[in-house]
């Protein structure tokens with residue numbers, strides 16, 4: 113793990129009737145896979161969508177490479193090098209893989225009237241080759257497995273020179289072999305210094321892939337409790353991550369928007 117790439121502090125977000133995030137905080141370093149876990153509805157996707165410019169935060173600070181930044185839309189996020197691969201994939205089925213990767217910014221020829229297919233195909237092929245993906249850029253997205261579509265989404269993110277890659281439950285629809293392929297690519301990206309946020313409910317995967325884990329519960333994060341990389345994840349934290357039905361709730365009923373804290377705070381980050 114390298115330097116701090118981004119930090120989110122005091123992030124608040126409400127939807128009508130739901131206080132989804134209450135002073136949430138999160139930190140990502142270069143070249144780390146930082147797992148973000150927690151029960152359904154804890155606010156994981158919401159927090160990351162704020163980072164990806166999909167939702168606007170109501171309050172809080174977002175520091176990217178030490179600078180206070182505003183991310184009003186996904187384009188701004190892309191510009192900063194922040195990409196998100198969503199729970200639901202976003203490729204356009206009727207387009208080729210190359211067209212999907214470069215949609216909206218295709219090189220043109222013939223006075224800008226014609227798509228320069230050979231150019232985008234070559235560029236996409238270069239990208240796939242660099243990821244050691246055996247894919248033909250001229251294939252239609254509809255003809256790909258979900259796993260391969262996901263790889264194309266990652267390739268697309270890399271084509272924006274992404275330094276932060278957020279993966280929201282990336283393995284939900286993958287076979288074991290496909291998960292191995294995804295992990296290979298994640299390792300490759302980590303080696304290049306990309307910071308990866310990995311949202312998952314799968315304990316075994318998290319143990320294998322993550323450098324740090326933040327457990328999110330009651331929509332609140334607190335300071336990282338475990339700073340040393342060598343410190344083991346405490347058994348109690350694994351119970352939070354994977355124990356019977358996800359993180360435990362303490363103290364009875366859960367209040368949306370309320371401030372409920374146990375003695376340790378409500379989210380904990382551990383290094384593996």
Ligand SMILES: Nc1ncnc2c1ncn2[C@@H]1O[C@H](COP(=O)(O)OP(=O)(O)OP(=O)(O)O)[C@@H](O)[C@H]1O
Nearest residue numbers: 127128130132150151152153154155156157158159
């Ligand atoms: N667009 C939205 N409009 C209204 N409420 C929303 C919206 N997006 C999220 N929420 C609510 O905010 C809370 C946090 O949801 P979020 O999807 O961030 O949780 P999550 O941790 O990603 O859960 P999961 O593990 O099920 O994906 C939930 O109560 C959810 O219903």
Ligand SMILES: [Mg+2]
Nearest residue numbers: 156157158280
């Ligand atoms: Mg989610």
